[in-house]
Amino acid sequence: MIEVRFHGRGGQGAVTSCELMAQAAIAEGRYAQAFPSFGPERRGAPLQAYLRISDDPIRLREKIYHPNVVVVLDPALLASGAVKDGLKEDGVLVANSSKTVAEVRGQCGYSGRTAVVDAAVIAQQELGVPITNTTMLGALLKAVELVELDSLKAPLDARFGRLAEKNLAALQRAYAETEIEE
């Protein structure tokens, strides 16, 4: 089982990211669970969203305290320290930032595998809005092959309709531009 924790702010689409990934994994015949940190959704407030993917049925309803992967949608959250809480040493940090991998590591104090992409710029150029959730899925998939890219297409279509193509383009560009250091 792989556990992923997303850090974002209300309105940035962290919950949607988890849902799309879970739907893709389930479509592949695997088991998955996506859930928010259950609060009144307040735009701009820091929040977490959770994703579990497994080859076996998942019998757990607790939050994720020791994730294998952390995804940070908002660069301003990197310095808070909370992002690396419980993140396994052999895990992966996937961050949206205009800074270098070394700088991101310095900001959040994580020394393990780190993937960085300037998702805000990509989202602005590809989607016309600085909402980075689908863009960051490209970085996540490059860092960890959680699902096949093809499996995400149907969930993207269902969620975004005519905007699905642009979201997919942003995701694929992020996949290409993500820098990873071990």
Place this chain on the structure above:
Amino acid sequence: MAKRVGLEVSLACSEAVKLANVDVIAAYPITPQTHIVEHLSELVADGHLDAEFVPVESEHSAMSACVGSSAAGARTFTSSSAQGLALMHEILFIAPALRLPIVMAVANRSLSGPISIWNDHSDIMAERDIGWIQTFAENGQEVMDLTLHAFKVAEDHRVTLPMIVNLDGFILTHVIEPIEMPSQEEVDAYLPPFEPQQKLDIANPISMGLVGVPEVYTEARKAMLDALEKSYPVIKEHWDGFAQQFGRQYNPIETHHVDDADTVLVTMGSLGETAMTAVDEMRAAGRKVGQVRIRLWRPFPSGDFLDAISGAKTLVVMDRALSPGADSGPVATEIKSLIYATGGGPYVADFVAGLSGRDVTREDFKQMVDKAEAAAAAGDPMTFEMWGVKE
């Protein structure tokens, strides 16, 4: 086996209601409502479900409209939660008294105050004695399956009572997970169209909801009680039928590793899954721990429960609601009362945990088992503990 789809659990409930081809949905569409009726209103508006969606101005009106539509012979569904369920309170007693097979999904959430939107069982425990059949789901698949089962049981002429499917708010309602969706043909084979035993019909007028003067009130309540007690074998029969049709077997009391267990965790609702994983981990560490999950809450399956715990020395009962001023939470009170009648039985440790959505982890369950076993060994008084209170 049907393909699994990734679906929010609330929507799995809505899809079950659609597959049940309901005639009327009456619901208050604003907080504390869930996506269950939001999605149903979309299905009706988009023409996917041929039903009347009645968006009323309060939950009191929602249940009143359900009573009316069910009395007129319509297959009727509603859903609510927390303060909304509380606002239905006085009408909830009417439905079983009139023998109306309304089905309701309750997304279990805390009652304010302090103001809370999160999960626990305080809303439904305040409605324990309304006379409805009540089941608890542990995951999304069960929400779908128990919803279909609820229509089948409620409308059975041997039962004809309203039925609630409880699902934990947020912890189930807002989770995306794999759901096996049955086909319309399979559901139609399991659930025939609603044939009311009697209904309000201007061609054949009857009266419903008459005054129960002291000379008949007790007998009317006794008749309702008998109907609730007699529903038990029908509930089981339709779970067996469900297993034949859909391949998934449900029971009033579910057990996990109880046969040689010294200590048994007792859960109801979504805590069951995390607890099961905790039990597996304790078993792997050589602990003789088992688990009992209460799926049918009303009528309480007393015999099944006592059978399931017959070998246990210590019970660790999880309550997700307080009964202020009582010696235990509502579930442990029930269990202690049952065990008292046997003249022996295990030590009962009761933990009120997970209030207002506070996380209950595998580690919590392990610590509760340790604490319960120590209390049993020391012969401590059997009261309850509010778990994890910050000092």
